[in-house]
Amino acid sequence: MDLLSGLNHQQHQAVTAPPGPVLVLAGPGSGKTRVLTHRIAYMVAHLGIRPGEVLAVTFTNKAAREMRSRVEDLLGEEPSNGPRLTLGTFHAFSARMLRREAADGDLPFTRDFVIFDDSDQRSLIRQALKEFNLDPKQVQPAKVQNAISAAKNELIGPEAFVANTYFSEVARRVYLRYQQLLQQNNALDFDDLLFWAVRLLREDAGTLARYRQTYRHILVDEFQDTNTAQYVLLRLLAGEAPDLFAVGDADQSIYRWRGADYRNVQRFQQDYPQAQVILLEQNYRSTQTILDAAMAVIDRLPGRRRKRLFTERGRGTRILVHEAYDEADEASFVVETIALLIHSGEVQPRDCAVMYRTNAQSRALEEAFLRAKLPYRLVGAQRFYGRREVKDIIAYLRLIHNPADQVSLLRVLNTPPRGLGAKSVAALLRAAEERGLPPGEFLIALAEEGGEELLAPFTRRAAAALTDFGAMLARWFRTRQDLPLAELVDRVLADVGYREYIDDGTEEGRDRWENVLELRNAAQEFSSLGLTTFLEHLALVSDQDTLTEDQNAPILLTLHAAKGLEFPVVFIIGLDDGVLPHQRSFEDPEAMAEERRLFYVGLTRAKDRLFLVRAFRRRTFGFSSIADPSRFLLDLPQDLLEGAQLGFQTPSEATFARQTRWGSASIASPPEARYRVGMRVAHATFGEGVVLETRLDHDDEEVTVVFEEAGIKRLVASLAGLEILEG
DNA sequence: TAGTCTGGGCTTTTT
C-alpha cells in the first residue's frame, strides 16, 4: 500500500505535514477529501497513531460515512481491535458527548434528552410569547428564534444577553423562558448541542482533560463554515499542543446566516501563528472553461486571497446559457436536454444534477419530470421529515423515549382525534403540575395507579380518553427496550388507528400513508441500534444525507445542498435577479457576496457540461412577474458561452430556440385567443399598437404588442384592458 | 369537540 503515490506536491505536503496546526486552503475540486482521508490513513499507518485518538469533523453525515469508508479502503481490512475513528458532524459529535456526560454532570438535562427541531422550537417560542401576552403578529416568532439562535452560536447564554431595544428586550425574556421550557421538556435545540458542549468543556476541567487525552488529533472539513461555537469547541479540544488540521475555502462559505464566519480561517492563522498553510489550486474536476467562468464570478469579490484554478483536463465544451419563457418552460428545457443527453449515450441519468436557489423552484421541475415520465431524485430531508404524518409518528416515538417531552405530547394527544380538546388539555396540564409531574409521566401514572382522585378534574369522557391514552403510553414505554423498533412503530400505528386516520382513500391519503411506511422502513434499519439512536439520527439528518445512490436518475437539489458534491452535467436554473441573487440580499453587501459565492459553488460542481438557465417570467406568490437576467450572468466572459443572447426574447422565440436546438419538430399552436397577431389595439397608457403575438397561459392570455410610442410590451390581457381597434 | 372557513404570511439557504 502506498498512500502517497498519486498525490501532487501540495497534497503530499498536506498529507505528510508534521503534527501541529495545519491550514489547507483548498479550491474546489482540488482533492481535499482525498487529502483528509489520506492524512488520516497516513497518521495511522505511518505515524502509529491509533484510530481512536482521531476525531474528524465533517459537514454532513454523508460526508462522514464516505470518509470512513475511504479511510478503511486505504488502510485495508485489518480488523483493528481498539476504538474506531471518531467521525461525524459537530452536532452529532456534541450530542454523543452530551449524552455520555449528562449522567453525572451539572447539565440541565438527562441523557434521554430529545433534540428539538425548528418547528418544535417555534412552538416553544410561541408558547413563551403567549405567556408574556405578546401578539405573534407584533413580535414574529421566527425573528425571536433567529435572535436566540444567533446568541447561542456566539455562546451568549440568556443571562448574558444584552438588550438595548424593545425587540431585544422581548428576545431576552423569551430566551430566558424558552430555556426553562426546553429544560422542562428535557430537550435541546440544535444550537444547544454546541452551546452545552462548549460550556461543559469550559467548566469541567476533568472532562476537558479527558477529551483532550482521547482526541489528540483533530481534522475539520469545510472549515470556512464553522461558527463561533464550533470554532471554540475545536480550540478547546485541540488544547495546548494542538494537532489540528483544518481544510476549507473561504470562497465557498455559504452559511453566514447560520452563524458561520469564514473569518475563522484568518482567526485560525492568528490563533496559531505557527500554523502551516498549504494552498491547493490544481483542479481535478472541471474543464478549464468551467473554472474560468467560476473565477470570473468570484474574482469580483473584493478583499480575498485570489486563487488561480487550473486543470489539465483541457477547455471542454462551452457553457450553454438559455433563456426560457417561464418556469414551466425552464423546467421543460432542463428535462428535454437531460433526456437528449441520456439518449445520445453521452451520460447516465445519475450524472445530471439540477440546482436552484430556493426549494420552491423544485416544483416546476418535478412536474416536468412527471410529465415526461422520467424518474428523478429530490434531495431534501426537511421536506420528508417536515410532513405532518411523519412528524406525528416521530412525536409518538419521542414521547415514548422521553415522556417529559410536552411538545410531542401535545402534538399527539388528540391525533387522531380522541375527544381531547383545549379544555381537557388545560385540565391535564394543571393536574400534572399539581402532581409535580410532566404531563406525559402524569398520564403513565394515571394508567398505572388509576385512582378516582386523579381523574376528578376531568369530564367523564375526557377521563376515559386520557386513561386510554395513558395506558397505551405506559405499555409502549414498558416495551420500548424489548421490542424491535419497527415493531414498536407498528404497535403505535395499530393502537392509535393511524392508518384509518390518515388514509382516507384519496390519493393524498395514500401518499401520506406511504410516507408513514417510509418512516417505518427507516426504523427497521435502526432496529439493532435502538430508539435513542434512531431519534438522534432523525433530528440530525442533513438534506444531503437523503441522497441515495441506488437509483439511476437525475438529482434535484438546492445550491446549498450541492456543496461538496460533483456531477458531470450541472444545470443551474433561476438565474434571474431576485432569485439568484436572492431578493433578500439586495440591501446587504455581505449577503450579496454570499449569493455570489453560492453561485460559485454551483458552477464548480460541474465536471464537463454546464447549463445556465433563466426564465423571462416567473410566478412567485401566485403573482407573475418579469425579471432581469441575473447580474452574475453578465460577469461571465462571452467567449465561454454559447446559446441565446440574453435580453428580449418573445415566448415563441424561447420555445423555438429550444426546439430547433434539439431538432424537435412540433411547435405547439396556441389555442384560441381573444387577440390575434396583426390586430390594432389601444392601451390606456401606452397608446396604440399592433399585436405581435399572443399566448394563452393557464386561463389568461398574454399579448405582445408593439406600440407606436412605447415600443414593445408584454401584457396580461385580463389586466391590460386592451381595446381592439381593428383586425 | 370536530370540522370548515378565512386571512395572513410566506420563499432564502439547514445542522
Next chain:
DNA sequence: GCCCAGACTA
C-alpha cells in the same frame, strides 16, 4: 398559490 393557525359554526 399554498399552507397554517386561529376563528367560527354545527
